[in-house]
Amino acid sequence: MTHKATLPSPGSSATQSNSAHFLADAIVDHCSHEKASFHTPGHKGRPAGGGAFAQAQEIFTFDVTELPLTDELSCPSAVLFELEKRIAALWHARHSLLSVNGASGALIAAVLACTPSKQKLLIPRNCHRSIIQALVLSGLEPIWYEPNWSSCWGFWTDVNPASFSAALFEHGQQLAAAVVVSPTYAGDTSNIEQLSNLCRQASVPLIVDEAHGAHMASTGTRTGLAAGADLVVHSLHKTLGALTQTAILHIGTGAQIETGAVRSALNLLLTSSPSYLLLTSIDETIRQMEADGSLSLQTKISELNLQLLKLLAPARGVETYVSAGGSDPAHIVLRIKGLPAKDLFLQLCQKGIYPEAVLGSGVLLLLGQGSTACDIEFLAAVLEQLESPVARTYWPTILPPPPAAPQILTPRQAAFEPSEMLPVAAAIGRIAADCFAPCPPGTPVLVPGQAIPPEILSFSCPPALRVVIESPIQGEN
Numbered sequence: 248m249t250h251k252a253t254l255p256s257p258g259s260s261a262t263q264s265n266s267a268h269f270l271a272d273a274i275v276d277h278c279s280h281e282k283a284s285f286h287t288p289g290h291k292g293r294p295a296g297g298g299a300f301a302q303a304q305e306i307f308t309f310d311v312t313e314l315p316l317t318d319e320l321s322c323p324s325a326v327l328f329e330l331e332k333r334i335a336a337l338w339h340a341r342h343s344l345l346s347v348n349g350a351s352g353a354l355i356a357a358v359l360a361c362t363p364s365k366q367k368l369l370i371p372r373n374c375h376r377s378i379i380q381a382l383v384l385s386g387l388e389p390i391w392y393e394p395n396w397s398s399c400w401g402f403w404t405d406v407n408p409a410s411f412s413a414a415l416f417e418h419g420q421q422l423a424a425a426v427v428v429s430p431t432y433a434g435d436t437s438n439i440e441q442l443s444n445l446c447r448q449a450s451v452p453l454i455v456d457e458a459h460g461a462h463m464a465s466t467g468t469r470t471g472l473a474a475g476a477d478l479v480v481h482s483l484h485k486t487l488g489a490l491t492q493t494a495i496l497h498i499g500t501g502a503q504i505e506t507g508a509v510r511s512a513l514n515l516l517l518t519s520s521p522s523y524l525l526l527t528s529i530d531e532t533i534r535q536m537e538a539d540g541s542l543s544l545q546t547k548i549s550e551l552n553l554q555l556l557k558l559l560a561p562a563r564g565v566e567t568y569v570s571a572g573g574s575d576p577a578h579i580v581l582r583i584k585g586l587p588a589k590d591l592f593l594q595l596c597q598k599g600i601y602p603e604a605v606l607g608s609g610v611l612l613l614l615g616q617g618s619t620a621c622d623i624e625f626l627a628a629v630l631e632q633l634e635s636p637v638a639r640t641y642w643p644t645i646l647p648p649p650p651a652a653p654q655i656l657t658p659r660q661a662a663f664e665p666s667e668m669l670p671v672a673a674a675i676g677r678i679a680a681d682c683f684a685p686c687p688p689g690t691p692v693l694v695p696g697q698a699i700p701p702e703i704l705s706f707s708c709p710p711a712l713r714v715v716i717e718s719p720i721q722g723e724n
């Protein structure tokens with residue numbers, strides 16, 4: 248008889264017990280006890296195909312399911328519940344819930360948890376497209392506010408408290424929540440304490456999309472949980488070392504939202520077969536942070552950032568973005584005089600350096616838990632060698648996108664109306680049925696329910712757009 252593959256087994260026990268503190272240990276315990284599997288997954292720990300992926304045997308061994316030792320994500324009570332408690336202790340949250348549906352799923356759940364009996368959601372122009380998905384699912388109407396814009400670099404930056412506050416108090420009673428993105432894709436952080444105080448005065452919950460800031464030590468006025476936000480979303484795969492698709496939805500200590508309501512919202516979006524590879528990677532990342540201390544990752548990333556800036560100093564023509572407010576060291580946006588950002592991106596890729604994205608007139612480089620001093624030295628050496636074709640000494644001003652197009656229907660109404668596909672030129676003036684938010688960074692250019700503006704032609708959008716049928720624009724309603 249062929250048994251299931253078992254792990255080399257760090258300190259595993261052959262008897263089933265509920266004493267495992269870490270998920271990896273619970274899985275090792277389970278594997279050492281199980282002689283034959285008659286449950287999902289169908290690979291039974293024995294990979295098919297024989298190719299390179301099948302050689303990664305341990306991936307399959309850790310790909311288990313809900314079993315007596317491995318707990319259940321939708322209503323955790325054992326090892327996963329302990330993991331949630333450890334995470335909450337690390338970030339000083341009231342509760343921290345696990346997402347295997349990315350920061351996207353956690354953000355949608357955050358909005359849904361705040362929705363009952365409200366009509367509107369206060370959102371920034373640089374929100375992630377998952378917020379638009381949340382509008383479709385919740386039926387809420389978007390109320391837009393404009394963060395600051397860098398016309399020198401061509402991207403949204405931190406939140407301007409005045410424009411935030413004006414929209415907040417104009418719509419206060421009708422708002423389910425207000426959303427802030429901090430750090431932004433370029434790394435700008437906002438004064439969350441100030442925004443959170445405004446939200447408290449208006450009795451509106453504050454959701455902070457901190458997907459790009461899980462590595463920031465949870466202190467001061469610019470991190471969501473320390474600064475009094477109600478719900479904070481951390482991606483664990485952008486700057487931390489967990490597997491892609493992992494995230495946390497934290498509930499702040501002062502939040503007026505019941506934990507059960509947040510878990511129910513998260514469960515609405517949850518597969519009934521959450522991946523234990525993802526969950527184990529969360530547990531291991533947290534275990535590392537507990538061992539290293541909460542400041543260590545931020546310190547490491549700050550040191551790497553400084554190292555790069557020092558090495559770049561002599562590199563002719565290299566310019567890095569410096570935020571006017573607070574800036575996060577894991578995000579480095581740079582450009583080279585005379586070299587268009589797309590060309591810089593391609594030249595780096597040709598040398599084996601793959602940046603995160605082209606962003607405005609620069610290229611975004613992300614540091615993370617796995618970054619090393621060698622990566623930085625290699626990058627600096629390559630930048631020194633790049634030739635820029637034109638000796639230009641200035642950058643053209645980049646204007647902000649035009650104001651949000653008129654919202655004729657709510658995103659939910661538009662998404663569920665009968666619709667048709669039209670070539671972009673023919674779709675102008677019609678009501679959008681889909682969101683268009685090119686990735687990265689996934690910020691919306693067009694939202695369901697908006698009148699499609701002529702400016703859409705200036706974006707490299709798909710050749711055809713989905714529009715609501717027989718809904719020519721009335722101008723008002």
Ligand SMILES: Cc1ncc(COP(=O)(O)O)c(C=O)c1O
Pocket residue numbers: 348349350351352354375377428431432456458459482492493494687688689
């Ligand atoms: C600001 C922001 N929020 C949320 C997300 C969604 O994160 P995830 O890919 O983990 O779903 C992203 C992804 O790029 C993002 O940039």
